[in-house]
Amino acid sequence: MNPEHATGAGSIEGTASRKTSPKTGGVWTQYVRNRYLFLMLFPVLIWYGVFAYGPMYGIQLAFKDYMIRDGIWASPWVGLKHFEYLFSLSPDFWHIIGNTLIISAYHIIFGFPAPIILALLLNEIRFPLFKKIAQTISYLPHFLSWIVIGGILISLLSPGTGVINYFIKMLGFDPIYFLGQEKYFRFTLVTSAIWKEVGWGTIIYLAALAGVDSQLYEAAVLDGANRWKQTLHVTIPALLPTIAILLIMRVGGILDAGFDQIYTLYSPAVYGVADVLDTYVYRVGLQGMQFGMTTAVGLFKNIIGLALVLSTNYIVKKMGQEGLL
Known part of the structure; x- marks a missing residue:
């Protein structure tokens, strides 16, 4: 055959x-x-x-004049009325958008690199016991709610009895009302958020570093690379795929400035710099009973977030990384 x-x-x-x-x-x-x-x-x-997927049924509230007695389905349709009010008639909306973008930009610029830097520092520690202690201490704040941390911050930063202002007064300066003055509030927000989440954010980066082939470091040593050059040419390139994915996700949530933290720490004195979309939705939607308009805000946030994820993913892939999609 x-x-x-x-x-x-x-x-x-x-x-x-x-x-x-x-x-x-x-x-x-x-x-x-x-x-x-x-x-x-x-x-x-x-x-x-x-x-x-179940809550997506309520998206139709963004296009209805919701009546509690009629329910979601029987409430009358109003088309784009709520969106028109937000974009053209609401005097506070664009100011609130600005606050949200500024606070989120601070979180990305200062908060996003913080766990990367901490992970690189922890990776250089050669004493296992000290490394475990440092990791545990940095993780602990993550497991505390913002209500607890808010109480701690209010006590520490009080202009009259706070420890921080005690040292400031010892140096001959006037006490600073960190949570009651607009020029200090955003700084306090970003700093406290970094302190709370920086340790938890290192977990993913340390896991990525654990997978780096040790032969790469040995080859770098043979080529005469010191610790800094090993970090620059071996460690950081190994982290780039993880950094790219987390950056895409973070940029997609740029309109989420952190409701729990802001609602715990802000007051009417700092509304001008602290009022963001989430707190606006809470006040107008839950307290003001305007569920249609707040659903429109939520839908607007999701659409912008999707657009940012897709655009950032496109840019990341053009730069040579894998991305999410």
């Missing part, structure tokens, strides 16, 4: 054997065989269905 004919016949038979009926084999067999894995997946699907 011709070897080519034998090979062709074998491939045809192999192909025919793989084309099994979905009801008796193939994909359905895989589902049955892995049925317990799919059972483990059900709680995740239920969570997403209830908390991620």
Whole structure:
């Protein structure tokens, strides 16, 4: 028999054997065989269905004049009325957008690099016990709620009895009302956010550093590279894919300036620099009972976030990184 004919016949038979009926084999067999894995997946699907896709039913509130007695479905449609009010009639909306963007930009500029720098420093520690202690201390604030941390900050930064102002007065300066003066409030927000989350943010970067091949460092040493050059040419390039993905996600959430922190720390005295979209939605939506307009704000945030994720992902991929999509 011709070897080519034998090979062709074998491939045809192999192909025919793989084309099994979905009801008796193939994909359905895989589902049955892995049925317990799919059972483990059900709680995740239920969570997403209830908390991620279920609330999307309420998006229609952005286009309705919601009446509690009528419910969501029976409330009258008003089209783009709420969006028109936000963009043209609401005197505070664009000012609030500006506050949100400024605070989020501060978080990205100063807060995003902080866990990267801390991870690089921790990676250079050669004493395992000291490294574990330093990591634990830096993680701890993450597990405290902003209510607890807000109380601590109010006590520490009080102009009359706070420890920080005590030392400021010892140096001969006037006490500073960090949480009550507009020019200091954003600085206090960003600094306290970095202190709370910097340790937790290092976990992903340290995990990425743990996967770096030690032979790369050995080769760098043979080439005469010192610790700084090893960090510059080996460690940081190994972190770039992780940095790119986290940056895309962070830029996508640029309109989320941190409701928990701001609501805990701000007061009417600093509304001019501290009032952001989330606090505006809380005051107008929950306290003012204007659910349609606040749903419009939320939909606006999501659309902008999606656009930013896609554009940032595009830029990152053009720079040679993988990105999210």
